[in-house]
Amino acid sequence: MPPFPKKRFPDSFFARTSFLLDVTLNFNYLFRWSGLALLVGALAGSASALFLVLLDWATEYRESHLWIIALLPVGGLLVGWMYHRWGQEAQAGNNLLLQSIQTPSTKRIPWIMAPLVLIATVLTHLVGGSAGREGTAVQMGGAMADQLTPLFKLRPRDRKMLLICGVSAGFASVFGTPLAGAVFALEVFLLGQLRYNALVPSFLAAVVAHAVTTAWGVGHTQYPVVAAPALTFWTVGATLVAGISFALAARLFSWASHAVGDTFRKYIAYPPLRPVVGGAILALLIWLLGTTKYIGLGIPTIVASFAGPLPSYDFLLKLFLTALTLGCGFKGGEVTPLFFIGATLGNALFPWLPLPLEVLAAMGFVAVFAGAANTPLACTLMAMELFGTGCGIYAGLACVVAYLFSGHTGIYGAQVVENSKHPYYVREAGTRLAEIRRRRF
Secondary structure (H helix, E strand, O other): OOOOOOOOOOHHHHHHHHHHHHHHHHHHHHHHHHHHHHHHHHHHHHHHHHHHHHHHHHHHHHHHOHHHHHHHHHHHHHHHHHHHHHOOOOOOOHHHHHHHHHOOOOOOOOOOHHHHHHHHHHHHHHHOOOOOOHHHHHHHHHHHHHOHHHHOOOOHHHHHHHHHHHHHHHHHHHHOOHHHHHHHHHHOOEEOOOOHHHHHHHHHHHHHHHHHHHHOOOOOOOOOOOOOOOOOHHHHHHHHHHHHHHHHHHHHHHHHHHHHHHHHHHHOOOHHHHHHHHHHHHHHHHHHHOOOOOOOOOHHHHHHOOOOOOOOOHHHHHHHHHHHHHHHOOOOOOHHHHHHHHHHHHHHHOOOOOOOHHHHHHHHHHHHHHHHHOOHHHHHHHHHHHHOHHHHHHHHHHHHHHHHHOOOOOOOOOOEEOOOOOHHHHHHOOOEHHHHHHHHO
16 A cells, blocks of 8 residues: 655645635635625615605694695505506515515516605605504615625626615614614514624625714714613513513504505405595594594603603504504504504503513513514614613613514514424415415414
8 A cells, every 4th residue: 555645745835825715715704895895885775864854844834734634545545556567566565575585586676666766755754644664774874785686797606795784783773773674684674583694794784884874964863861670580570471462462563564564455356445434444543532642753742751651541542443454554663653652551560560661661672573574683783872881781681572572473574484483383484474374364
């Protein structure tokens, strides 16, 4: 048997070569995605700045000219007709983005999604719909990001990361929460799993988008810094009870919004007519309530929930008006209404639980969203960005409990259950939430 050949190079040579190659590849990756994230962040941040300015104008005009609420059916007709005429491919909204991230194909997100959702959301708020803004910012960010795919000849796996950048940039810029935005984009499209290979691009895009929006001189709502009490058996127990309550509210909102949408589709065949009928019902309800506190974003009520007692039914009225607005075909996001629902529900729980009012409001603010969107990590980071790090333990505990007790339900039907929440749900792994809902109902 011939002798084993001697090594030509020492092991240290290969170790140095491997190290240099690794560093070179990492620098190349960082340089490439820094450039792409800068582009996506600049586009999404600028779009969000414009959107927030228009939204403020629409809100101020509506509140000073309340007669415009009577035009809700007209606004609904315009929104429905625009999407029926030009936006049928973009009708799925956030769910289309999630599906494109999960299974990237050669078909791009239609560019028309960005201007359509911008105009439709501003119109929804102008005439008095109860809606949010996250859906609009995320759709604009995703649609604009995807237009870069052919320009840079990106492969499907790179296109997936580019879409994640668009989502993180849109979310971060519209709320002023870059950490939460970055993690939200990684957490939202697969329930129970994070995409760590997109971590760097997502964070870069979120930071750039937030900086760009701020550079345009557009600010965000300032919430109070929440000082959390010391951890005791009673405060932890109260947090668990509150988390379960927030999960039930999230489940109710998800069910109501889907049920309203299913009902309108079942009984009204012509899509542009659905928001007309919904708008008429909404206008009547607002007139009967005699107040505008439950329409639009509801920011004043959210802020007030940290300061003193509010009517205990506030969260229910906001929940059903938002489900009606979005279910019948108006446009906007679900997240800010979920903030309203959670903060006012936390306010309503204050007389019954041994926790400070502002802690319960802050917990509800993020935990109902965590349960409805299945994004507990992003919501925990959001709580610390908005209310200070002191409430992080309480908010985090409330978010994970709300995530658990919300089950395999949610506002985004395109979410796929990658890892079930506990062993009893294993049979639903690999299934979209929309399919799970169809099986149950």
